Amino acid sequence: xxxxxxxxxxxxxxxxxxxxxxxxxxxxxxxxxxxxxxxxxxxxxxxxxxxxxxxxxxxxxxxxxxxxxxxxxxxxxxxxxxxxxxxxxxxxxxxxxxxxxxxxxxxxxxxxxxxxxxxxxxxxxxxxxxxxxxxxxxxxxxxxxx
Numbered sequence: 001x002x003x004x005x006x007x008x009x010x011x012x013x014x015x016x017x018x019x020x021x022x023x024x025x026x027x028x029x030x031x032x033x034x035x036x037x038x039x040x041x042x043x044x045x046x047x048x049x050x051x052x053x054x055x056x057x058x059x060x061x062x063x064x065x066x067x068x069x070x071x072x073x074x075x076x077x078x079x080x081x082x083x084x085x086x087x088x089x090x091x092x093x094x095x096x097x098x099x100x101x102x103x104x105x106x107x108x109x110x111x112x113x114x115x116x117x118x119x120x121x122x123x124x125x126x127x128x129x130x131x132x133x134x135x136x137x138x139x140x141x142x143x144x145x146x
Contacts, residue, residue, distance in 0.1 A: 024117065031118025034111055038104070045122065051102065057081045058123035062097070073099030086116045 035054075042050040048068045059082070063075035077097045079085050088096045090106040106112045 027114050027117040028121045030111075031114035031116070031121075034115050035118050038106075039115075042102075042104075054119060055122045057086070058120045060123075071099060071101045073097050074101075083116050083120065086119065087112050090115065 039051075039054070043052070043054050045055040046053055048065065052065050052068045052070070059080065062077045062079040062081060062085075063070040074097055077100075079089075079097065081089075085096075087109075089102075090112045092105055093100050093102045106115065
């Protein structure tokens with residue numbers, strides 16, 4: 001009996017992990033689509049455009065990319081980008097950091113979560129911080145270069 005219970009528990013855990021992985025992959029894919037639709041007018045993954053590059057944003061301190069012309073408010077904000085700070089930022093950038101320059105909001109919590117999942121999937125320590133060259137092997141396979 002204990003062996004059967006252990007086997008059932010192990011199978012349940014494996015199934016749960018696989019399901020969570022699939023849900024995470026779906027969120028990343030949705031986030032990629034949303035990013036392509038809503039963010040590329042001002043942002044690119046690996047280059048600074050109207051807005052700063054997005055690859056490597058997770059763990060990056062706001063205003064930290066060398067040679068990008070951030071607002072004074074963003075440079076002084078002391079924010080490090082993580083899921084919580086990005087959610088607050090995307091909800092209402094001006095309310096989160098008054099005096100910043102981004103005039104774009106994402107009202108849907110589900111869409112913010114998908115965008116954040118996508119941005120997190122593109123980030124790893126040191127990538128996109130302005131301290132090391134951005135690596136492109138983390139890009140989604142169907143992401144066109146910009």
